Amino acid sequence: MRADDERSPAWPLLRQLTRDRYALGAAAQSRKTASLEPRTATADTIVRSVCPYCAVGCGQLAFVKDGKVVQVEGDPDSPVSRGRLCPKGSATRSLSESPLREYKVKYRRPYANAWEELDLDKAVDMIADRVIATRAQTWESANDKGQPLNRTLGIASLGGATLDNEENYLMKKLYTALGVVQVENQARI
Amino acid sequence: MPGLGASFGRGGATTFQQDLQNADCIVIMGSNMAENHPVGFQWVMEARERGAQVIHVDPRFTRTSAMATRHVIIRPGSDIAFLGGIVNYILTQGKWFDEYVKAYTNASAIIDERFRDTDDLDGVFSGFDAKTDNYDLASWQYEDLSLKGAAGRRMGPSAAGLKEETHPLSPREEAAQKRLLEHGKPPHYDPTLQHPRCVFQLLKKHYARYTPEMVERVCGTPQADFLRVAETLCANSGRERTSAFCYSVGWTQHTVGVQYIRAAAIVQLLLGNIGRPGGGILALRGHASIQGSTDIPTLYELLPGYLPMPQAEHVDSKTYLEKGTAKHGLWGQMPSYFISLMKAWYGEKASAASDWCFGYLPRITGNHSTFPSIMGMLLGNVKGFFVVGENPAVGSPNSSLHRRAMANLDWLVVRDFFEIESASFWYDSPEIETGKLRTQEIKTEVFLLPAADHLQKSGSFTNTQRLLQWHHKAVEPEGDCRSELWFYYHLGKRIREKLNGSAEARDRAVLDLTWDYPTEGALDEPDAHAVLREINGWGMDGKALPSYLKLKPDGSTACGCWIYCGVFKEEQNQAARRKPGGEQSWVAPEWGWAWPSNRRMLYNRASADPSGKPWSERRRYVWWDAEKKKWTGEDVPDFTEDKSPDYVPPEGAHADDALDGQSPFILQGDGKGWLLAPDGLVDAPFPAHYEPEESPIPNALYGTRANPVRERWPSANNPYHPAPGEPGAGVFPYVVTSYRLTEHHTAGGMSRTVAHLSELQPEMFCEVSPELAAERGLENGGWATIVSARTAIEARVLVTERIPDYVIEGRQTHVVGLPYHWGSRGLTTGDSVNDLWVISTDPNVHIQESKAASCDVRAGRRPRGKELTALVNDYRRRAGLPVEE
Helix, strand or coil: CHHHHHHCCCCHHHHHHHCCCCCCCHHHCCHHHHCCCCHHHHCCEEEEEECCCCCCCCEEEEEEECCEEEEEEECCCCCCCCCCCCHHHHCHHHHHCCCCCCCCCEEECCCCCCCEECCHHHHHHHHHHHHHHHHHHHEEEECCCCCEEEEEEEEEEECCCCCCHHHHHHHHHHHHHHCEEEEECHHHC | CHHHHHHHCCCCCCCCHHHHHHCCEEEEECCCHHHHCCCCCHHHHHHHHCCCEEEEECCCCCHHHHHCCEEECCCCCCHHHHHHHHHHHHHHCCCCCHHHHHHHECCCEEECCCCCCHHHHCCCCCCEECCCCEECHHHHCECCECCCCCCCECCCHHHHCCCCCCCCCCHHHHHHHHCCCECCECCCECCCCCCCCEHHHHHHHHCCCCCHHHHHHHHCCCHHHHHHHHHHHHHCCCCCCCEEEEECHHHHCCCCHHHHHHHHHHHHHHCCCCCCCCCCEEECCCCCCCCHHHHCCCCCCEEHHHEECCECCCCCHHHHHHHHCCCECHHHHHHHHHHHHHHHHHHHHCCCCCHHHHHHCCCECCCCCHHHHHHHHHHCCCCEEEEECCCHHHHCCCHHHHHHHHCCCCEEEEEECCCCHHHHHHHHCHHHHHCCCCHHHCCCEEEEEEECCHHHCCEEEECCCCEEEEECCCCCCCCCCECHHHHHHHHHHHHHHHHCCCCCHHHHHHHCCCCCCCEECCCCEECHHHHHHHHHCECCCCCECCCHHHCCCCCCCECCCHHHCCCCHHHCCHHHCECCHHHCCCCCCCECEECCCCCCCCCHHHHECCCCCECCHHHCCEEEECCCCEEEECCCCCCCCCCCCCCCCCCCCCEHHHCCCCCCCCCCCCCCECCCCCCECCCCCCCCCCECCCCCCCCCCCCCCECCCCEECCECCECCCCCCCCCCHHHCCEEEEEECCCCCCCCCCCCCCCHHHHHHCCCCEEEECHHHHHHHCCCCCCEEEEECCCCEEEEEEEECCCCCCEEECCEEECEEEEECCCCCCCCCCCCCHHHCCCCEECCCCCCECCCCEEEEEEECCCCCHHHHHHHHHHHHHHCCCCCCC
């Protein structure tokens, strides 16, 4: 189609009458559109992914160029989704690049009326300190019958159904070792 | 998912989405599949194009209804009456699949003579203790044989959050607990199904009152419509034909949610539709890995692979394993699963000498689910809180209570892509607007840590059909964005560094943990493959194990989650397999990996008759190859590969060996599908219809109005609407339900923040019938205020005939429909529907009732600030409830 257009530049109407009756090809093309290429064709790599929204588990192809995801499409190889995505799955790149996305740690002191910036490593360190302190302060080693409890009810966690299995595994493993039992996720909500 | 677990043995969808194409009839209830699982719905359309009947039973006419061959209306909160009506129809019209029922269900088992039905006791079963509102389950058991449920309340009442059973066991009960199956059979059973105390006869009696007339009275479904559904379903089930059920949270979010699923399980077992192509029950889950987060649970009562969390009375591993290990079926190998988990977590430190580090594990003593945790925050007992990819400030029922709870914490860590409402409640919540909370008085220290998205990390999701699919990292995360794998790994490392050298006994559990994963790249991202490999497990030689059958109780194997064992078979990440669907059979066994052992359809031994031959050529799937002496077929057999159909267990056989060659439900204590659940569920052995916590309608079936063992948290901030007949009951006259839209996702954190999706569904709205609009002066496109005793919210009005009016007991009953995606932040904002609900939950799984309640509706926008409090107080006063300051 493009080659054809380049060889015989003619008025669109003429092109339509002679070669492209429904004006779906050459007749609707300009030199500029003829030179356009889809992002899927110019990507450096294609990475197999899975839609992050509901649990149908549609296959996704992430097209990457210069270290950026330039397009996300349905994976036609998936026997579950056969290349299709719904409006949410189709908006995956917009989710990833949303203007509302946070890229920096935000910190609010007790009683403060505004956020502050905080270094990520410092944040992890402060959180570790708080886990250790709260755990020590609220530790229950046994109940009044003398049976072991080995736990803290001073800390709780919520979330997991949007995460990877490997992430849930590390969460449960660490929480259990710390004696945190109030671990919950969207499965109940 | 104890509804499926208690019926069949495993808490997962029994089938897979592609198998829907084989169905002769598909019933979709409690789900708007076309709009909420649109891509999965293509398999329903495939079936319809092949001539299948597609029935949508739903309170609203949606796009699922539009694509179905039939839409039938049902009042929100009445599905057990409808399904009970189908059971009644099957039993009175002789439509059950007799050979299947006799061979594969517990229909013939004889139940304890003390058992009494809701029929006898006006809405409660035997064992009910009105003082504690709990059941003692002993009288629901088989006569002289006590079986454990494969799911749910396996470890006794305190795991379910109930009070201890206090009654001492009688000698007969004690004997029943020790007794084994006799050559695969319970001690008392009647193969003719005639004994008055056999499950089949009890079932018949229980559902005798669920007549088509009763269905119409309770559900508002015209009898003719109901009968057509029952006829169609039965005509498309049996030896030659199969029917499937699809459900979603329209079934689970009720105070009797587990029993909704149980009711469907009974229908499907009677019709012979489980374990066969085109049959099954497909649970449609709403998050990418909600199944995975139950299998590898971020849930309080479970360890990975549905192992129960230890309780205080389990003083050592012996008492824990004695309590949890079943006599028969796969749970007979629980010591292998548990000890392998402890080896994965504590490595060399876990040995017989150290009691497998059992002493390191924390113990539960009741219900530690999210609602008691919130109450603990309000009391100041819970001081620190992690919120990880969830948004309780919008997504949890009576959200105001959750926001106030978070305002009473010492510290809060929110990990998300966005500054969601759960991170910003301290300055922009509705409570700030009404003056109930003041920023300068909120002590909570808040850390908002940006998260990496799925394109920026590698890992696996487990989808709705138990299928693990690996997603590969496409790009590096930007700025401070990190995966949860990174955050928890490095947090754990930091805590261990700080505790290093500690002499405190409690710190040994942290310091002895195996916590050393390889990392990669500039960000030190843990290698997700290494974590998956630990989940899979390894043997003495360090090689990845191929199957859970290889796990040992002697410490020679390590495995992080026994049901996922095999996902790293042959040192290959099986979840990353991507053989195109077009290049393999329709079952597509080489795409990803399904638990257990890559079986795509559970209980598939039931696709063959007792002798091992397919029930019909049209529905052949897995069968016994007599020459090769093994099971074979389209899928991996969900059965011991070489156990012949005529295998009879020898005396004293244990675990899987105790089940005969004709028992497809291999996790169940008797290998059968449970029509009656003698154990596992705390609220009923048979589903009974109860009204929702808040319903303007009395219970037409029993004197007991609502589930007598539902969980409630009465308080000034969580007041319950008066029940019908109580003073003030008329203040909230309408039924209200909630749901999702195609363009948004749950509490909106991943959709209100996306431009395209916000543009497609830009505003909160309510759906009302023309009659209700006329009654309350609502105008299409105008505003309405929806009021409960918790708060009032506003929404644009959509007047539509898609919401029918119901005639219940001769009274016109209006229904209000509300999509629940909105909150105060994002590109599109609006009031949150979850602010309306009260917290009242199912006693088995602690899921709140947010699909059926009562409300009032008024024209116009809601008042702001203190005037909003005044409006709600006016309603509370009229309803006889305490007012809020």
